[in-house]
Amino acid sequence: xxxxxxxxxxxxxxxxxxxxxxxxxxxxxxxxxxxxxxxxxxxxxxxxxxxxxxxxxxxxxxxxxxxxxxxxxxxxxxxxxxxxxxxxxxxxxxxxx
Amino acid sequence: xxxxxxxxxxxxxxxxxxxxxxxxxxxxxxxxxxxxxxxxxxxxxxxxxxxxxxxxxxxxxxxxxxxxxxxxxxxxxxxxxxxxxxxxxxxxxxxxxxxxxxxxxxxxxxxxxxxxxxxxxxxxxxxxxxxxxxxxxxxxxxxxxxxxxxxxxxxxxxxxxxxxxxxxxxxxxxxxxxxxxxxxxxxxxxxxxxxxxxxxxxxxxxxxxxxxxxxxxxxxxxxxxxxxxxxxxxxxxxxxxxxxxxxxxxxxxxxxxxxxxxxxxxxxxxxxxxxxxxxxxxxxxxxxxxxxxxxxxxxxxxxxxxxxxxxxxxxxxxxxxxxxxxxxxxxxxxxxxxxxxxxxxxxxxxxxxxxxxxxxxxxxxxxxxxxxxxxxxxxxxxxxxxxxxxxxxxxxxxxxxxxxxxxxxxxxxxxxxxxxxxxxxxxxxxxxxxxxxxxxxxxxxxxxxxxxxxxxxxxxxxxxxxxxxxxxxxxxxxxxxxxxxxx
Numbered sequence: 401x402x403x404x405x406x407x408x409x410x411x412x413x414x415x416x417x418x419x420x421x422x423x424x425x426x427x428x429x430x431x432x433x434x435x436x437x438x439x440x441x442x443x444x445x446x447x448x449x450x451x452x453x454x455x456x457x458x459x460x461x462x463x464x465x466x467x468x469x470x471x472x473x474x475x476x477x478x479x480x481x482x483x484x485x486x487x488x489x490x491x492x493x494x495x496x497x
Numbered sequence: 498x499x500x501x502x503x504x505x506x507x508x509x510x511x512x513x514x515x516x517x518x519x520x521x522x523x524x525x526x527x528x529x530x531x532x533x534x535x536x537x538x539x540x541x542x543x544x545x546x547x548x549x550x551x552x553x554x555x556x557x558x559x560x561x562x563x564x565x566x567x568x569x570x571x572x573x574x575x576x577x578x579x580x581x582x583x584x585x586x587x588x589x590x591x592x593x594x595x596x597x598x599x600x601x602x603x604x605x606x607x608x609x610x611x612x613x614x615x616x617x618x619x620x621x622x623x624x625x626x627x628x629x630x631x632x633x634x635x636x637x638x639x640x641x642x643x644x645x646x647x648x649x650x651x652x653x654x655x656x657x658x659x660x661x662x663x664x665x666x667x668x669x670x671x672x673x674x675x676x677x678x679x680x681x682x683x684x685x686x687x688x689x690x691x692x693x694x695x696x697x698x699x700x701x702x703x704x705x706x707x708x709x710x711x712x713x714x715x716x717x718x719x720x721x722x723x724x725x726x727x728x729x730x731x732x733x734x735x736x737x738x739x740x741x742x743x744x745x746x747x748x749x750x751x752x753x754x755x756x757x758x759x760x761x762x763x764x765x766x767x768x769x770x771x772x773x774x775x776x777x778x779x780x781x782x783x784x785x786x787x788x789x790x791x792x793x794x795x796x797x798x799x800x801x802x803x804x805x806x807x808x809x810x811x812x813x814x815x816x817x818x819x820x821x822x823x824x825x826x827x828x829x830x831x832x833x834x835x836x837x838x839x840x841x842x843x844x845x846x847x848x849x850x851x852x853x854x855x856x857x858x859x860x861x862x863x864x865x866x867x868x869x870x871x872x873x874x875x876x877x878x879x880x881x882x883x884x885x886x887x888x889x890x891x892x893x894x895x896x897x898x899x900x901x902x903x904x905x906x907x908x909x910x911x912x913x914x915x916x917x918x919x920x921x922x923x924x925x926x927x928x929x930x931x932x933x934x935x936x937x938x939x940x941x942x943x944x945x946x947x948x949x950x951x952x953x954x955x956x957x958x959x960x961x962x963x964x965x966x967x968x969x970x971x972x973x974x975x976x977x978x979x980x981x982x983x984x
Contacts, residue, residue: 402563408570415581423566431561469580473590480580482573486565489573493581495590 422490451483610972623966627682629689632958633660639970640678648677648697683731695728701748714765722843726752734809753801774837774845775802808865820860826853854891862904868912876902896933910960918950941975
């Protein structure tokens, strides 16, 4: 099972333009990461907070709805967040110019 | 006939031997006292510390259910891949240039305060400005631009509370009247209702703004030893005496005196604690091989030298730098002062330790750095801004400003910046201490009609706000963007 996890992570990581991948649990603690410690800790804390807030926005607007993806586009990267009940997948991608 | 004759022996005592007289006498040395004292040279130890570049511990979550994780990833992976592909193929952002974040940029004019001048015909200038320690009230004094010999005018100090909702640009929340024009204002560093001022007639006034009817709580007019000429600057300086709660008020005047006043916390009475006087002799020794010829009229070396400005160093509250008439800059100390040979009602001391290389014109402003140890900046009528180190006689750097510079102030927002004003263009420029260059993004532009700026002060509470007073009696409050070093 662990190898399956690794394989999937590798698949995402090797995709075009992906800078880093982080898997975080529901408490905001990183489980798997391809980036360095400092950055991972930063992303984990900040993104999990933002993702919780975004999900609560969607659910407040319509309780039958749920957040599937959250994309944050900045000048340098695009951060894609895929939340789940127990985990959050964060992928940082370089948008093609 | 031949008989034996014998004669008697004749004896006589020899006279070269005199009887020596003997007398017994005893002497005793005083008891020598002994004491033992041990001394030991100190042993020094060398200890080094080093901060660690702390990498945050990556606390990887334990007891992860890898099955669930695998399920989650395998479920989400195709969707993510699709999204990533869509992203790389997306043309949504082609040609999209995000607008530069303007929320923080640019200098904004917030308020223009002007009290309409109906009483006087002549031009009134803003002679001094001070923000209260909370940053809510700006107090500025309007005084006449020219004084021929003595000041007959009555002065005004206007207070505007910019945080109030009913704040009006032309109606001050309070106006304080003085008997002569006010030359300098200084708000108490932590008591928002106390304001101190120095006037043209040499008075030092203290107001308590909380009082309704008469705010003036004390004045130095009748105190012996007070200034006899115009007061050039008043400043609150932290008290070294731990028994006193309030800081002391230091005032300097054109009569050469620097006086330290103690203000009673509750009574508000003013008391002269110490007085210093700057004597003409100090200006004679201004540099190697240079000596100033004695002034016309044969003024003696014990003549006082008018003080135009002063500043206390932030780290060592006993050291201060004064600027005197003639352009001299002198390093003084309150503790290493010698009694001065000057006739006065109160004993005055001579605090001067050392002289720095002087300006070619009068010194108009000195400001000691709050953050950098032993550095201060000064400007004068010779259009130069000089950066000095207290341990070096010659300036570390000289910046020549075209158009003249009247005043300087350290920026409270950033420790390396200072503001300079007084050029004919009417702008306020901010300089970086280390490079000596102007920062264009922080420059405060001139008003519609360029007028000379007389005073600039930063708000001690909201560091982005700067109050600028000009020669037309107007005060403009600007909001500045934050400045980050481009490194």
